[in-house]
Amino acid sequence: MFTGGIYMMEVDRVLRPGGYWVLSGPPINYRVNYKAWQRPKEDLEDEQNKIEEIAKKLCWVKRSERAEIAVWQKTMDSESCRRKQEDAGVNFCESSDTDDVWYKKMEACVTPSPKVSAGDLKPFPSRLYAIPPRIASGLVPGVSSETYQDDNQKWKKHVNAYKKINRLLDTGRYRNIMDMNAGLGSFAAAIQSPKLWVMNVVPTTAEKSTLGVIYERGLIGIYHDWCEAFSTYPRTYDLIHANGLFSLYKDKCNAEDILLEMDRILRPEGAVIFRDEVDTLIKVKKIVAGMRWDTKMVDHEDGPLVPEKILIAVKQYWVVDGNSTSTQ
Template identity: 55%
Template sequence: MAHCSRCLIPWGQYDGLYLIEVDRVLRPGGYWILSGPPINWEKHWKGWDRTAEDLKAEQTMIENVAKSLCWKKLKQKDDLAVWQKPTNHVHCKVNRKVFKKPSFCQAQDPDKAWYTTMEDCLTPLPGVNNIKEIAGGELAKWPERLTSVPPRISGGSVTGITAEMFRDNTELWKKRVAYYKTLDYQLAEPGRYRNLLDMNAYLGGFAAALVQDPVWVMNIVPVEAEVNTLGVIYERGLIGTYQNWCEAMSTYPRTYDFIHSDSVFSLYKDRCEVEDILLEMDRILRPEGSIIFRDDVDVLVKVKSIMDAMQYDARIVDHENGPIHREKILLAAKQYWTAPAPSQDQGESQTDS
């Protein structure tokens, strides 16, 4: 579902470009909800300081764009209007004879969305055998959805990942998270952390293993990852986004209580400096928050030396399967500290000068 509440986006303009983008990110059968102008303009037009004719024309444009996308308007009540995207494009392909625009995109990767220009074409849904079939496969109901094999994997559209690999990965992260909680007692304490970030989420196994805890996890799929798995994460009922960790993350300082970094520095080796990534992690981590790094021991030794200089309380521990593994775990806790106040002598010298 996508929801716009008085977001003041000109949905009907530019040939419906913004609604076309909403259509791209909605699942088959997904919903778009609009509340606020121009919905219910008949009642509110005077308070919105716009003419009734202008608001009526805006809603007409939105209605026409929605129809051109093959959306069905389910209901309008008071200040809310609800549209639904079709579960497949069987009818939509036929009505292109009526709606010349937008046409279907040709040779487009719909999952490509990092520094990608929006296109004024309709993203085609996967093919189906009959009108009642859900394009791309039907999802299980929650909470079974979290651990069921996602349709993208069962359908073979994610290169190199099988249903068996998915199940194994789910069990692996249950084991790993249980081990993490023996190392970081605050992670095991319900309510201590709320906002979590997984910097290299892969299939979302880390987040899935925490489903019984009162936390939410932002799952990041690095744009440099070998396989694009963001679609799998959403099919599991989790949330996530793309990120290049050589760049700043689009969020405010001190967003997260806890950060998980699995093989991030090995992935970004020779791409950018370790210090730059660590400084960005420090920016978005709350004071007294924690980080768990998982990487090759040589990488973690370098990371620890930098974390020590950044006044973190850091220590390296063995892999959950014992000390013979080169992959180790680094625990780092951000200390609460502030810069010392200027001394009286410094203040006087500045006044004299």
């Protein structure tokens, strides 16, 4: 934790102004617990002092310390904090894109907070459709308030079409959902319900870095390269949504490899909604047929002349003797 404070600095990078950091366990309350932890009291005291020192440099305020739990809050006043850090000679990160961290080594430097504060965010669920501060401030190249609102309307329309195709979407059958190419998170917002949650994945190869927007909407997300395995257990998800994914990864890696990874993380009798160009979906349909998935190709909701189509697939439950069942 104390390699130049590098881990706490990374926490500070991902923590929103006004957000909280909770530390549980050593060295908190070391005076009482050092014997149980079988560690020298002096070492634990030194660790505690280093944490307090780094927290002060990061402009974190300790709000509570009870038993073995301590809570710090990141300041809301980013500008005042920056001035204090400059006066203290804090080392700032030089990267021009603080979101560009995929396969990058952490550095012992402080990432300046963007000119967006937690106070600009509406309470959930109003946050789902409010203009995210990053977009309102022009921090997402190529995305304006108007294009954001258009994207929301488009995905409301798409999700309504999905519900007509698969009438189980509103029943609670699909609890764990993944959007493999989440964009601005509008699919997750349109399908939002207390009955489900959506893991929004922003591919590292995507044209725009939109993960910050997804979090400002009150949603959950992650970066990932779909040429690699996704870090989760087998059979995690009940429903997977793949919009334009195979066009995005064309010539980057094999579609078979991506589909096999989807098969691994999709539960038996789980469903996949593919949305892509018809030529791409024909290739996908051929591959998943060999994986014993049931499929159905559907026209775009605007009619058969639109080259973009929808492919619905259901992973069958099957065993080695060849028997299979599907309740959908």
